[in-house]
Amino acid sequence: MTILFSVLLIFGAAFIGPMAAKYFRNVSGWVLALFPLTVFVYLLSYIPLVSGGEVFRESYTWVSYLGINLSFYLDGFSLMFALIVSGVGTFIMIYGGGYLGADPKLPRFYFSILLFMGSMLGVVLADNIIALFIFWELTSISSYLLIGYKHEKEESRKSALQALLITGSGGLVLLAGLILLGMMAGTMEISEMLSDPAVLADHPWYLGMLICILIGAFTKSAQFPFHFWLPGAMAAPTPVSAYLHSATMVKAGIYLLARLSPVISGTVEWTYIVTITGAITMLISAWLALAHTDLKKLLAYSTVMALGTLTMLLGMGHEYAVKAVAVFILGHSLYKGALFMVAGTIDHEAGTRDVTQLGGLRKLMPFTATFGCIAALSMAGIAPLLGFIGKELVYEAALSAAIFPMFFIFAAVAANVAVVATSAIVVLKPFFGEFKETPKKVHEAPVSMWIGPAFLSVLSILFGVLPFMIDGTLITKAAASIAGTPELVVSLSLWHGINAALILSVLTLLSGIGVFFLWDNFRSSKVMQGYDRVLGVAPKNGYEHTLNGILSFASAQTRFFQNGYLRYYLLTLITFFVVLTGYTIVAKTDMAMMLDFSDIMFYEWILAGVIITAAFAAVFASSGLVAIAALGVVGYSISLVYVLFSAPDLAITQVLVETLTVILVALVLVHIPKFQGYTAPSSKIRDGIIAAGAGLVVTLVMLAVLTLDFDPYMSEYFAENSYVVAYGRNIVNVILVDFRALDTFGEIVVLGVAGVGVYGLIKFGRKLHAKEGTNV
Amino acid sequence: MKSVILQTATRLIFPLLLVFSIFMFFRGHNEPGGGFIGGLVGAAAFVLFAIAFGTKVTRELLRIDPRIMVGWGLLFALLSGFISMWAGDAFFTGQWVFPVLFGNELHIGTPLIFDIGVYLVVVGFTLAVIFALEEETN
Numbered sequence: 001m002t003i004l005f006s007v008l009l010i011f012g013a014a015f016i017g018p019m020a021a022k023y024f025r026n027v028s029g030w031v032l033a034l035f036p037l038t039v040f041v042y043l044l045s046y047i048p049l050v051s052g053g054e055v056f057r058e059s060y061t062w063v064s065y066l067g068i069n070l071s072f073y074l075d076g077f078s079l080m081f082a083l084i085v086s087g088v089g090t091f092i093m094i095y096g097g098g099y100l101g102a103d104p105k106l107p108r109f110y111f112s113i114l115l116f117m118g119s120m121l122g123v124v125l126a127d128n129i130i131a132l133f134i135f136w137e138l139t140s141i142s143s144y145l146l147i148g149y150k151h152e153k154e155e156s157r158k159s160a161l162q163a164l165l166i167t168g169s170g171g172l173v174l175l176a177g178l179i180l181l182g183m184m185a186g187t188m189e190i191s192e193m194l195s196d197p198a199v200l201a202d203h204p205w206y207l208g209m210l211i212c213i214l215i216g217a218f219t220k221s222a223q224f225p226f227h228f229w230l231p232g233a234m235a236a237p238t239p240v241s242a243y244l245h246s247a248t249m250v251k252a253g254i255y256l257l258a259r260l261s262p263v264i265s266g267t268v269e270w271t272y273i274v275t276i277t278g279a280i281t282m283l284i285s286a287w288l289a290l291a292h293t294d295l296k297k298l299l300a301y302s303t304v305m306a307l308g309t310l311t312m313l314l315g316m317g318h319e320y321a322v323k324a325v326a327v328f329i330l331g332h333s334l335y336k337g338a339l340f341m342v343a344g345t346i347d348h349e350a351g352t353r354d355v356t357q358l359g360g361l362r363k364l365m366p367f368t369a370t371f372g373c374i375a376a377l378s379m380a381g382i383a384p385l386l387g388f389i390g391k392e393l394v395y396e397a398a399l400s401a402a403i404f405p406m407f408f409i410f411a412a413v414a415a416n417v418a419v420v421a422t423s424a425i426v427v428l429k430p431f432f433g434e435f436k437e438t439p440k441k442v443h444e445a446p447v448s449m450w451i452g453p454a455f456l457s458v459l460s461i462l463f464g465v466l467p468f469m470i471d472g473t474l475i476t477k478a479a480a481s482i483a484g485t486p487e488l489v490v491s492l493s494l495w496h497g498i499n500a501a502l503i504l505s506v507l508t509l510l511s512g513i514g515v516f517f518l519w520d521n522f523r524s525s526k527v528m529q530g531y532d533r534v535l536g537v538a539p540k541n542g543y544e545h546t547l548n549g550i551l552s553f554a555s556a557q558t559r560f561f562q563n564g565y566l567r568y569y570l571l572t573l574i575t576f577f578v579v580l581t582g583y584t585i586v587a588k589t590d591m592a593m594m595l596d597f598s599d600i601m602f603y604e605w606i607l608a609g610v611i612i613t614a615a616f617a618a619v620f621a622s623s624g625l626v627a628i629a630a631l632g633v634v635g636y637s638i639s640l641v642y643v644l645f646s647a648p649d650l651a652i653t654q655v656l657v658e659t660l661t662v663i664l665v666a667l668v669l670v671h672i673p674k675f676q677g678y679t680a681p682s683s684k685i686r687d688g689i690i691a692a693g694a695g696l697v698v699t700l701v702m703l704a705v706l707t708l709d710f711d712p713y714m715s716e717y718f719a720e721n722s723y724v725v726a727y728g729r730n731i732v733n734v735i736l737v738d739f740r741a742l743d744t745f746g747e748i749v750v751l752g753v754a755g756v757g758v759y760g761l762i763k764f765g766r767k768l769h770a771k772e773g774t775n776v
Numbered sequence: 777m778k779s780v781i782l783q784t785a786t787r788l789i790f791p792l793l794l795v796f797s798i799f800m801f802f803r804g805h806n807e808p809g810g811g812f813i814g815g816l817v818g819a820a821a822f823v824l825f826a827i828a829f830g831t832k833v834t835r836e837l838l839r840i841d842p843r844i845m846v847g848w849g850l851l852f853a854l855l856s857g858f859i860s861m862w863a864g865d866a867f868f869t870g871q872w873v874f875p876v877l878f879g880n881e882l883h884i885g886t887p888l889i890f891d892i893g894v895y896l897v898v899v900g901f902t903l904a905v906i907f908a909l910e911e912e913t914n
Contacts, residue, residue, distance in 0.1 A: 648808040652800075656816035660902060663823055667909040726870055727883045729806040736810060737887040737894070741868035744890075745853050748897040752846045755901040759843065762908040 003058050003072040003125055006039045010118035017110030029097015029448060032110060036089035036117060043082050050079050051473045053486065057127060057191055066130075067188040073127035076477020080326065081124035081255055083474075084333045088247045089117045091452030095341050096239035098448030099348055109149060113240065116142035120248045124255055128188050129178045132256075136174070136220075139249050140167045146244065147236040159235040162543065166219050166229045174216020174256075180209035185263065193263045194484065201267045210269055213260065214277075221253025221307045224281040228540040231288075231300040238344025241296060242452075246303055246336035251329065254310045258325060262484025265317050271403060278311030279411045284535050286415035289422045290515070290523060291532035295343040295353040295430070299336065302379070302422050305415055306332045309394060312408065316401050319483065323490050324393035326478040330470065331390040331460070335378040338456040339426060342372035345449045346430050351439030355425055360435030364442045367450040369431040374457035378464070380423040380512065381416065381505065384494050385464040388505070391416060395501040413508055420512020421519060428516070467492035571690065578693040585700050593703035604644065611637045624669045632662050649732045779828070786828040793821035801895055805883075811891035815898025822899070823906050831907045842907060845900030853893030856886040 013035035020028045046056070059071035074082070096113060100106045119142055122135030141164070148160030182188045184203050200206055217223075222230040230250060234241060244250065257274070264270065282305050289301030310328060313321040345368050346361065347353040362369035374385070381391030394416075398408040444450075463470050471492040480488040496502065515522070522528060561572075611634055618630035639654035718731050718739065728734040736744050797818035804810025826834040835841075840848075860869040872885035 649810070649813070652808055652813050653816065656813065656820060659820060660816065660823065660906070663827075664906060664909065667906065671912075726887065727805075727872060727885065728887075730804055730808065730810070732808070733804040733810040733891075734887075736812070737891045738868075738870045741853075741857070741887070741890055744894065745857070745868070748853060748894055749850060751897055751901050752850055755843070755846055755904050758905050759908050762905070762912055 001042050003056070003074060004060065004070070006042055007072075007118055007121050007125065009039060010035055010114055010121055014111050014114035014118060017114050018107030021107040021110055026101075027097070028106070028110070029094045032097070032114070033090045033093035035114070036086045036093060039121070040083060040086040040090060043079060043086060046074060046079055047473050050074065050076055051477055053477070055191070059127070059189075062128075062131070067128075067182065068130045069128045069189070070131050071127040071189060072125045073189075073191045074125060075481045076474065076479075077258060077326075077481035078124050080330065080474050080478040081251075082121055084247050084330065085117065085120050085124060088243060088333060088337045088452075088456070091337070091341075091455060092239055092243040094448045095242065095344075095452045096237075098446050099239050099344055100237065105149065109146075109237070109239075112142050112145040112149070113243065116146060116244065116249070120252070123252050127190050129182055129190060130188055132190070133171070133175055133178055136216075136252060136256075137168070137171050139252060140164060140171055140220075143167075143233075143240075143244050143249050146240040147233050149237050149240065150235070153235070156235045159229075159232040163229045163233045165547070166226055166543070170216045170219025170226070173212050173219075177209050177212025177214075177216060180205050180212065181260070181264070184209060190259060190263075193260075194481075197263050197484065200264060206264075206267070207269055210264060210267075210273075213256070213264065214273060217253035217256050218277065218311075219253070220256075221250050221311065222281075222304050223253070223277050223308065223311055224284055225539045225542075227281055227285055227304045228536065228543065230304050231292075231297050231536070232540065234294070234296040234300050238296065238340060238347060241300070242337050242340035242344060245300060246340050247333035250303065250307055251310075251333075254307060254314070254325075254329070257311065257314045258482045261314055261317060261482055265314070271315055271317070273315070275312050275315030275401070275403070275408070278308045278313070278315055279408055281305070281308030282312055282415045283308070283411045286418035286422075288532060288536045290418055290425075290519065291528050291536065293354050293356050293523070295346065295355060295426055296340070298355070298422050298426055299339055299343060302419055303332075303336055305419060306336070309412070309415070312411075313394065313397055314482075316397055316408075317483075318397070318400060318402065319488065320393060320397040320400055322479045322483040322488070323475070324390065324397045325482055326475045326490070327386070327393055327492065328390040330463070330474070331378065331386040334456045334460045334463075335375040335385075335387055338371060338375035338453040338460075339379065341449070341453045341456075342368055342375065343426065345445045345453075348449070349440065349442050349445055350430075355429035357438065358430035358436060359433040360431070361442055362431040363435075365431075365444045368445055368453065369427070371450060371453035371457040372427045372431065374460060375453060376423040376427040378457070378460040380420045380509070382509065383464070384461070386460045386467075388464060389467060389492055389494065391508075392496065392501045392505060395504050399500055409504070413504055416508045417511040417515060420509055421515035424513065424516040425519060464494065467494065571687070574690055574694050578690060578697050581701065582693065582697045585697065585704060589704055593700070593707055595703070607637055607640055607644075621675075623675055624672060625666075628662060628665045628669070632658060635661070649730070782828045786824055790821055790825050793817060793824065797821060801891070804891065811894030812898055815895040816902070818895070819899045819902035819906075822903055826907065826910060831910050835907065838903070842900040842903035845896050846904065847900075849893045849896030849898075849900055851893070852896060853890050856889040856893065859886050859889070 013032060017032055020032050024031045049056075056074040057071065059069050062068050062070045092113065093110075096109060097106075100109055103109070116139055119135045119138035123132055123139060126132035126135055144160050144164040147163050148156050150156040181193075181200075184200050184205055185193045187193060200209075203209075219226045222228075230245060233245060236244070265274075285301045285304035285308060289298050289305070292298055292301065306328070310325055313325045313328070343353055345365070346358065349365060350358060350361065352358065378385035378387035381387045394412055395409070398412045399405060401408045471490050475492065476488065476490040479490050480486050614630045614633035614637065618627045618634065621627035621630055635654060635658035639651045639658065642648070642651035642654060718735060722731045722734045723729055726734045726738040728738070797814050799814075800809040800817055801811060801814030802809070804813065822834055822838060825837065857868045859871055861867055863869075863871050865871070868886075868890070870885050870887050872883060874881050874883060876882070
């Protein structure tokens with residue numbers, strides 16, 4: 001097995017998924033979980049080698065002259081991420097199968113989520129930045145499908161589009177940044193950039209490149225002011241949120257920053273922009289969570305808080321910070337994945353996920369409650385769970401920040417106070433207290449829906465109590481990759497003695513519990529509602545206003561150009577042609593054209609006379625049929641011209657097209673009203689001038705062509721090679737189907753698309769017209 | 777339009793036109809003809825049939841929806857490109873085999889598959905549009 005194969009395996013599974021849903025029904029989730037599980041086990045086998053300091057590279061040539069390869073790079077950091085993607089992914093497949101159960105759209109879910117999983121694996125394993133970008137965009141597209149899963153609901157469609165537009169436009173900016181980076185570094189391979197970090201900071205393009213890459217990462221990872229799309233994306237079914245919005249997709253931005261940080265970090269610009277954006281996001285979103293009562297919204301804002309924390313740490317970039325990043329990513333994926341699944345289970349069993357409607361469920365769903373509580377303890381950062389170690393490291397990092405340490409300590413503590421309160425709300429409210437009647441009769445969920453939280457929360461305890469399980473095997477090399485210093489060693493432990501970080505932890509915990517008890521009054525207070533309006537709702541409204549502005553500009557512009565009158569389309573097209581081509585001919589050529597009528601045979605004169613007469617007859621015809629017949633005469637006469645000048649292919653084609661055109665037009669004529677003399681004389685004169693101009697310009701172009709020396713290179717090449725290379729004597733056809741096959745392919749695609757369009761106009765145009773009035 | 781003369785004539789001309797269309801298609805390799813011209817002749821045959829006997833009968837005769845024919849055509853054309861890629865060449869580079877049949881060496885290559893694609897797209901497009909217009913007229 002290779003890295004490429006493991007990525008392809010998941011993509012392949014995406015196409016098997018819908019069938020599996022049909023044949024395995026209730027156990028389809030378990031069956032499909034085998035795919036990510038296989039990848040997970042395969043990746044586990046790399047741990048001994050990677051922790052020993054080895055890195056792995058695989059490369060497949062793609063567009064070699066642009067430096068684009070399908071190459072993969074596996075080091076400590078990408079290994080940790082890939083394990084999270086495949087490991088959490090395994091449980092998501094099981095959970096999703098149980099959660100969606102008999103939903104008829106289950107096959108679609110399997111397809112989209114596996115497509116996403118493969119793309120996400122691609123993002124974290126890619127070595128080539130263009131390959132990484134393509135996987136990156138695939139995650140945006142597949143997450144669009146996943147968020148819009150309940151497509152009957154307008155809210156789902158809107159949120160899906162919102163997430164796509166924000167991450168997608170960020171992605172475009174990112175592409176520019178990555179290309180700049182590749183040009184500056186002289187290579188497209190991340191591994192080569194890492195092994196030879198050329199001094200990019202002094203490059204004149206550095207700031208532009210940095211800003212482009214940061215916009216890409218910040219939009220993807222929902223940093224302020226783009227933070228609103230993530231809570232909006234909670235319209236997705238919960239298995240999707242548990243996967244995309246906790247452990248994977250939203251961390252892609254963090255992954256990218258961490259991956260590239262040895263190459264592009266360390267400058268003043270980096271430190272200020274990244275650290276401060278992260279801190280602001282962390283602080284704002286942690287408290288925004290408390291304005292909501294929807295379990296998923298609470299969790300979504302706390303995820304944004306976590307992403308802000310990670311961004312802040314990456315901005316700092318010192319040793320504590322990179323350690324904290326590695327531990328926090330793992331810890332957060334474990335508890336947040338579990339909590340989202342628990343929230344989904346509550347919603348699934350109770351029929352609501354509003355914490356004010358829930359209470360006392362622990363007796364009815366003991367497993368879910370237990371694992372939910374463990375995960376929440378880890379999120380609150382309570383010893384001895386992994387979340388505690390992560391939070392301690394964050395505090396250590398903030399304490400040793402190079403700039404504004406007091407601000408970062410304050411921000412980190414204040415944000416974590418809100419997180420402690422949030423973790424208390426998400427489990428204490430639904431599981432403890434008095435039992436409240438819920439829309440559905442509550443049962444314990446099936447095993448498929450609590451096995452995921454069980455594994456993830458138990459790992460939170462295990463890694464917290466026995467941190468040596470992860471520090472040498474995973475965290476050390478992951479942190480070393482982010483720092484760009486292979487010799488970095490991380491040794492984790494629960495107890496560091498009584499130090500500043502521990503005191504801050506205790507302070508955080510106590511204040512958090514205090515906030516929790518005040519929450520019911522505090523949430524509905526004017527201050528909190530105003531806070532949510534300004535920082536939660538306003539950015540979203542800003543987005544919507546911008547979007548509506550663009551849409552109304554686009555429709556105004558469309559109404560102006562696409563006015564629906566064929567005559568104006570033709571008028572515009574032909575006028576532009578006459579003006580632009582005419583100007584070019586007059587201004588750019590010497591107009592030394594020869595009018596030489598000496599070698600024209602008499603039958604050629606006759607043919608020309610027929611064509612001109614027929615053309616005038618068409619213009620002055622009194623009925624449509626006469627006009628068509630006259631145009632037919634023009635067409636057939638032109639095919640005779642082709643015959644005279646030995647172009648039999650063209651002649652045959654012209655005759656056939658002419659025949660079919662007459663049939664087509666005859667069919668259309670039935671629908672067109674009889675000729676009426678409505679056109680004003682002034683319009684007729686205008687049209688006549690433009691038509692004459694078009695004729696004149698075409699004539700001039702033809703004459704100008706004749707003045708050029710004919711370069712026989714191409715025609716000689718085709719004549720020589722037609723039979724030798726392509727085994728055909730008809731050069732025209734050989735060019736069409738062999739030498740220039742790509743052009744022909746483009747043409748038949750256009751033909752096919754035009755066919756669909758014409759068919760749609762004929763079949764549905766009238767119906768639409770009737771339905772929507774004139775607005776077609 | 778019911779016309780005995782037209783219907784009788786069509787019965788005779790229709791198969792001839794089809795054979796001619798296939799003849800034009802294969803002839804295109806060395807003489808004027810090819811997928812585009814062959815496709816137009818083929819489309820003309822079915823249009824004639826539709827004028828004489830109506831689109832319903834013609835659609836049954838054709839068996840395949842012309843719109844789907846366009847899709848198949850594009851697929852064939854694309855396939856010929858992929859064969860080149862599998863063979864390790866650039867997209868749409870002609871690949872050839874030379875089987876000997878009854879003592880004659882034949883030239884069979886991916887451009888032939890490509891041309892079949894062109895043929896199908898042309899026939900499918902023309903018929904889709906003309907049938908739709910005819911059905912709308914009635």
